[in-house]
Amino acid sequence: MVNSITRREAGFLMSAGIAQGQSGPRVTVVGAGAFGGWTALHLLRAGARVTLVDSYGPGNSRASSGGETRITRAAYEDRVYADLTLRALEIWKESERKWNRKIFTPCGVVRLEGKASTGAAKLLKVLKDSGAPHRHLTAAEATKQFPQFDFTRVESVIWEPKHGLLRARQGCQAVRDAFEAEGGKFEQRALKPGDRVEADAVVWACGPWLGKLFPGLVPVKPTRQEVFFFGTPPGETIYDEQHMPCFIDDAEPDAHYYGTPGNDFRGLKLGDDAYGPDFDPDRGERRFTESMYAKIRAYLKFRFPKMAAAPLVETRVCQYEVSPDAHLILDKHPSEAKYWIAGGGSGHGYKLGAAVGERLSEMVLGKRAIDPFFSLARFKK
Numbered sequence: 001m002v003n004s005i006t007r008r009e010a011g012f013l014m015s016a017g018i019a020q021g022q023s024g025p026r027v028t029v030v031g032a033g034a035f036g037g038w039t040a041l042h043l044l045r046a047g048a049r050v051t052l053v054d055s056y057g058p059g060n061s062r063a064s065s066g067g068e069t070r071i072t073r074a075a076y077e078d079r080v081y082a083d084l085t086l087r088a089l090e091i092w093k094e095s096e097r098k099w100n101r102k103i104f105t106p107c108g109v110v111r112l113e114g115k116a117s118t119g120a121a122k123l124l125k126v127l128k129d130s131g132a133p134h135r136h137l138t139a140a141e142a143t144k145q146f147p148q149f150d151f152t153r154v155e156s157v158i159w160e161p162k163h164g165l166l167r168a169r170q171g172c173q174a175v176r177d178a179f180e181a182e183g184g185k186f187e188q189r190a191l192k193p194g195d196r197v198e199a200d201a202v203v204w205a206c207g208p209w210l211g212k213l214f215p216g217l218v219p220v221k222p223t224r225q226e227v228f229f230f231g232t233p234p235g236e237t238i239y240d241e242q243h244m245p246c247f248i249d250d251a252e253p254d255a256h257y258y259g260t261p262g263n264d265f266r267g268l269k270l271g272d273d274a275y276g277p278d279f280d281p282d283r284g285e286r287r288f289t290e291s292m293y294a295k296i297r298a299y300l301k302f303r304f305p306k307m308a309a310a311p312l313v314e315t316r317v318c319q320y321e322v323s324p325d326a327h328l329i330l331d332k333h334p335s336e337a338k339y340w341i342a343g344g345g346s347g348h349g350y351k352l353g354a355a356v357g358e359r360l361s362e363m364v365l366g367k368r369a370i371d372p373f374f375s376l377a378r379f380k381k
């Protein structure tokens with residue numbers, strides 16, 4: 001725990017007209033992705049003197065937060081994620097207004113549930129308990145509401161009309177821009193554990209690189225994930241973000257696809273949520289594989305039959321940064337007193353970033369306890 005400044009002190013600094021962060025603890029945040037960028041900005045606003053560094057830049061093409069879009073949803077089996085998502089969305093909306101930048105598109109999100117889906121009751125309970133607006137539709141109701149989909153083998157659909165998509169790389173860059181505008185220092189450079197850093201605390205928010213940086217301690221594994229964009233018919237608008245929701249397809253027992261509408265005219269985006277093979281985020285070549293392309297094309301034909309002949313217009317290869325239980329890691333390093341670790345988004349971290357950064361900044365400043373649910377110690381049990 002670093003020397004924390006109190007709210008009163010932070011308030012005094014502001015009311016005295018002294019730039020925030022001139023006398024607070026010095027914190028270096030390594031990694032300007034969804035977790036690190038927001039952590040740095042929240043720390044700065046709480047009065048710390050913050051340096052944010054990233055080897056390749058915020059939302060770069062190798063980062064897990066790179067690329068165009070990420071889905072937000074409160075439909076989780078664990079309440080903590082619904083709370084984080086809802087808080088993060090609040091932060092994004094406030095920030096959009098303040099920065100005059102468009103990051104969130106409220107196109108809604110649907111989750112397709114089949115006979116074999118086991119989690120629907122838990123998801124509905126969490127949605128209800130957390131107060132997240134939602135509706136539970138029959139397949140017939142969903143067919144009327146969302147003509148883009150063929151709901152074959154779908155039993156019901158959970159619809160969250162207030163969620164949607166976040167612009168991923170643009171979001172990271174907007175956070176970095178706000179961070180600099182508010183007095184933070186950003187540097188494009190690589191750091192590694194053991195490097196000399198003039199700081200009271202160092203937050204390692206290095207996404208898929210965490211396992212490499214802390215071998216034997218942080219069990220985060222990068223997995224190769226492919227994403228495909230299909231071109232919509234000329235003049236057709238039903239697949240764009242004004243008319244179509246994001247979706248997560250859990251209707252089949254052993255296949256889990258997701259997608260987003262064609263934001264910014266990029267075409268319908270589809271991906272397979274199953275963890276791919278191990279991947280090196282620094283050196284890995286980002287070319288799609290024929291086998292995944294064939295799988296995704298078959299899925300396109302099945303779920304979006306009117307798009308069956310659509311041409312492939314773009315592809316991306318990214319990586320998930322997977323922890324053993326797919327839950328986040330937000331904890332102190334067990335032996336390096338100054339170090340904090342943030343990561344393990346496991347394919348669902350982006351939407352949480354704004355709220356994760358808020359919590360983590362409070363933890364680093366000694367204002368919030370470490371949550372055992374996100375601790376490193378859970379992997380030792």
Ligand SMILES: Cc1cc2nc3c(=O)[nH]c(=O)nc-3n(C[C@H](O)[C@H](O)[C@H](O)COP(=O)(O)OP(=O)(O)OC[C@H]3O[C@@H](n4cnc5c(N)ncnc54)[C@H](O)[C@@H]3O)c2cc1C
Pocket residue numbers: 030031032033034035036053054055056057058059060062063064065066069070071072189190191192205206207208209213225226227271318319320321342343344345346347348349350351352
């Ligand atoms: C295809 C795909 C689809 C996804 N879909 C969703 C979705 O729909 N919804 C959702 O919420 N999440 C989704 N995710 C997951 C989400 O994007 C990630 O969990 C999240 O972006 C991780 O953010 P991060 O800040 O932990 O990591 P990153 O974004 O990878 O950031 C880490 C940063 O650290 C930097 N760095 C690493 N090592 C060093 C070093 N030594 N020195 C300096 N800098 C360093 C890197 O350059 C990088 O910028 C998806 C991910 C992928 C790949």
